[in-house]
Amino acid sequence: LAQGLDALRELPCETLDGQRMPLWVNTGLLADVKRAQERGAEGVGLYRTEVPFMNGERFPSEKEQLANYREQLAAFHPLPVTMRTLDIGGDKALSYFPIKEDNPFLGWRGIRITLDHPEIFLVQVRAMLKASEGLNNLRILLPMISGIQEMEEALHLIHRAWGEVRDEGVDIPMPSVGVMIEIPAAVYQIRELARQVDFISVGSNDLTQYLLAVDRNNPRVADLYDFLHPAVLHALKLVVEGAHAEGKPVSICGEMAGDPAAAVLLLAMGFDSLSMNATNLPKVKWLLRQISASRARELLGQLMTIDNPQVIHSTLHLALRNLG
Numbered sequence: 513l514a515q516g517l518d519a520l521r522e523l524p525c526e527t528l529d530g531q532r533m534p535l536w537v538n539t540g541l542l543a544d545v546k547r548a549q550e551r552g553a554e555g556v557g558l559y560r561t562e563v564p565f566m567n568g569e570r571f572p573s574e575k576e577q578l579a580n581y582r583e584q585l586a587a588f589h590p591l592p593v594t595m596r597t598l599d600i601g602g603d604k605a606l607s608y609f610p611i612k613e614d615n616p617f618l619g620w621r622g623i624r625i626t627l628d629h630p631e632i633f634l635v636q637v638r639a640m641l642k643a644s645e646g647l648n649n650l651r652i653l654l655p656m657i658s659g660i661q662e663m664e665e666a667l668h669l670i671h672r673a674w675g676e677v678r679d680e681g682v683d684i685p686m687p688s689v690g691v692m693i694e695i696p697a698a699v700y701q702i703r704e705l706a707r708q709v710d711f712i713s714v715g716s717n718d719l720t721q722y723l724l725a726v727d728r729n730n731p732r733v734a735d736l737y738d739f740l741h742p743a744v745l746h747a748l749k750l751v752v753e754g755a756h757a758e759g760k761p762v763s764i765c766g767e768m769a770g771d772p773a774a775a776v777l778l779l780a781m782g783f784d785s786l787s788m789n790a791t792n793l794p795k796v797k798w799l800l801r802q803i804s805a806s807r808a809r810e811l812l813g814q815l816m817t818i819d820n821p822q823v824i825h826s827t828l829h830l831a832l833r834n835l836g
């Protein structure tokens with residue numbers, strides 16, 4: 513198997529009829545970097561910046577963050593690294609910033625916290641910008657966006673941070689900025705959101721949770737948590753169509769992208785790249801190399817007419833098994 517993985521690393525992720533699909537990785541710990549490189553990732557679609565924050569005992573300083581981000585950006589350079597601004601709250605707690613709420617997933621999370629605390633956001637963005645000096649492979653991603661105002665406020669702060677670091681003599685271009693689509697409200701504002709940013713990235717973990725009203729971490733309702741539910745598939749299709757109508761690339765960085773069968777459907781929908789845990793990358797690449805894009809689109813068309821999630825699963829898996 514190790515030999516097979518090595519051979520696969522050198523091969524492009526390309527369907528039988530020649531459609532390329534860039535495979536990116538999700539990272540958080542430094543150990544993820546090496547694994548990603550061993551598996552031939554073409555970029556980082558999601559660096560979860562809250563991971564190093566969760567390991568500390570206080571908020572890291574701008575200098576400490578800069579050193580950490582520099583390490584991440586340099587490791588993948590010249591490949592792009594998508595750094596998500598701090599996404600705490602929900603299930604991601606910081607011991608030194610306690611939040612007590614009855615419904616944390618519907619509460620103070622992600623961009624809501626950092627817009628209420630612009631000093632936290634500005635320090636982080638300044639550190640990212642300074643870290644990218646001379647490398648210029650930074651992309652910034654905004655989590656938990658539910659509407660236009662949040663995006664505009666965040667963009668305003670990023671511009672402010674950019675002005676500040678340039679005043680300090682750091683010479684860097686404005687990085688690409690994208691929003692995550694992980695709240696149903698954002699699905700229905702995709703055109704307006706995509707118009708003002710450089711790229712779109714779907715967070716299917718939260719999008720599935722919020723569309724189906726199923727806690728992503730509750731084992732009692734785990735059977736109901738299904739990213740192949742017809743409502744999720746329709747939402748994903750809307751996002752791809754909306755982003756493309758605005759001429760913006762759209763990626764997906766939830767666990768769904770690392771599920772080989774689901775990846776076939778995401779390719780068929782028109783996603784421009786898939787970002788996943790490095791562990792799943794070879795499996796996804798292997799399967800996408802076994803199918804044609806035209807067959808994948810035919811299969812998606814068929815599945816989009818089925819209203820029973822179980823039948824969607826069985827039809828998909830039967831079709832893929834028949835590939836051999």
Ligand code: PEP
Nearest residue numbers: 694715716717718765766
């Ligand atoms: C998601 O919600 O799909 C996502 C990628 O973000 P996280 O899993 O960190 O919430």
Ligand code: MG
Nearest residue numbers: 694715717718
């Ligand atoms: Mg999320």
